[in-house]
Amino acid sequence: MLVASGRGNSDDLLHSSHTAGLSAEDRNLATALVLGTLRWQIALDGRIQTMLQRPDQRLAEPVAIALRLGAFQLLHLDRIPPHAAINESVELVRASGNPHATGMANAILRKVMTQKPGRPIHESTSALATRLSHPGWMVERWASNYGRSVAIKICEAGQRELGAPELFADSAEQDLPRMDxxxxxxxxxxxxxxxxxxxxxxxxxxxxxxxxxxxxxxxxxxxxxxxxxxxxxxxxxxxxxxxxxxxxxxxxxxxxxxxxxxxxxxxxxxxxxxxxxxxxxxxxxxxxxxxxxxxxxxxxxxxxxxxxxxxxxxxxxxxxxxxxxxxxxxxxxxxxxxxxxxxxxxxxxxxxxxxxxxxxxxxxxxxxxxxxxxxxxxxxxxxxxxxxxxxxxxxxxx
CATH class of the missing domain: 3.40.50.150 (Vaccinia Virus protein VP39)
Structure with missing residues (x-):
């Protein structure tokens, strides 16, 4: 909630007391869920919005977060079985004090699971920005400054998990700090x-x-x-x-x-x-x-x-x-x-x-x-x- 409201950041959350007691495997999963959901939030929100009974409906923030987490797992995280992703997200909605929204959450996530997004033959910059989950104004700037093909590469890089350093041949040296x-x-x-x-x-x-x-x-x-x-x-x-x-x-x-x-x-x-x-x-x-x-x-x-x-x-x-x-x-x-x-x-x-x-x-x-x-x-x-x-x-x- 703190990250979603702009009062915290993902790095602080992932290195806080909330994750300190987790096993290495669970900590890696928490990192993948937090960073992945944030990376894809714009695209996830756009997809979820089309599945609401009223497209202009504003969801309570805890409900929106639970739906994003569930949708991210269904669309981008193969390691979580779909039924588990849906059930856990619905329970998050219930635990957040919004039991009335559990039926809606269940229905939307089942639609997400069965209705996979397609790719248009041609995309406007706005549509491209939404698909790759970046603000339209940013992508417009990058396309103008660096060209459309480079803007796409920038957006795609922004959606990938971080890899190991590769630019320097000595990156594995023990007495150098690990850094980007x-x-x-x-x-x-x-x-x-x-x-x-x-x-x-x-x-x-x-x-x-x-x-x-x-x-x-x-x-x-x-x-x-x-x-x-x-x-x-x-x-x-x-x-x-x-x-x-x-x-x-x-x-x-x-x-x-x-x-x-x-x-x-x-x-x-x-x-x-x-x-x-x-x-x-x-x-x-x-x-x-x-x-x-x-x-x-x-x-x-x-x-x-x-x-x-x-x-x-x-x-x-x-x-x-x-x-x-x-x-x-x-x-x-x-x-x-x-x-x-x-x-x-x-x-x-x-x-x-x-x-x-x-x-x-x-x-x-x-x-x-x-x-x-x-x-x-x-x-x-x-x-x-x-x-x-x-x-x-x-x-x-x-």
Missing amino acids: DGSRLVAELAAVAAPGAARVWDTCAAPGGKSLILAKRLPGAKVLATDVSPRRLTAMRSRIAEYSYAAAMEIEVVDATLPPASLGTFDLILADVPCSGTGTLARNPEIRLRLMPADLSRHASRQRKILSAALKALEPGGRLLYSTCSLEPEECERVVEAVLAEKEFAGVVRAVSVEPLLRKQELLNGKLEGAVRGEYLRTLPGVHPGDGFFAALMERVG
Whole structure:
């Protein structure tokens, strides 16, 4: 209920006391049910709505959740027998305090079981978005920015369970943090951008994976990892403590939009800023249910402040890598271009192509074709391994 109402997220739920006592098998099933139902919620709701006696009928949230869980199992989860999926969902409706809705729930789920959805010869973008359970406005944007075929690949990637990392040949090394390919790629690019850096700042560091990569790759550097959230930094400190090569890392609570002058200046800065997260919908499926177009400008405003503040802390000759896990230009290219156009950075900071950095990456196993667009890195779910990321490299020249 907390996730459905927007007051929680799937990751917190799946790592909470609600699942702590489950066996490994049951915990895996709970993960599949929660993430799968969230990934397919838009399509499931559309299908269920057509089976109601009144198409405009608004269901109580507990009833809607039970129907989604049941429909997801019937349509996408072969490991659950259909009769068990239906019976358990009907019992959830009863247990939620809505016994009057059990007959309706049973009837709808039996229709779902017997009436399998077909595929039209041609789909509008709106129909495609509904079938692949993404908001229409998102898919329209992706089709416009990347082309219809790529938009389909992005949507299809958003519906798949997460696989093992595949971009780096050494992903199984015990002393490296386990993380998504796209997320690690950003950290590796930052490290290779300034291999001689003495002072490094990871501005928005939690949960800490990128900070660990920086500490591993730059053993002679003094790494400062900051985040605005004390709660997230507490969890990060516990994670960092597991890696001996990060023992000297400094961790502080800092608002990266207004960093104190006492932080000093840095040779290398990684600004992996908070964003909409539209490149991570397989990992964070609830984002698609909450994000609205107007949210992008709010994110961009904060991102410009972080980038501007970080550039002011960059030493002459120093380099900064700006990154997001967003697919939206407002949070990516346009943020970089807007900040570099500011008077105080004109002739002082320049954009640098990421392509030479990718060539230096001997760890890559060759799956990033088309990932460089102009001077920037742009990975896309379903096209490249891992989540979708954007990265832009900047250098202070004066």
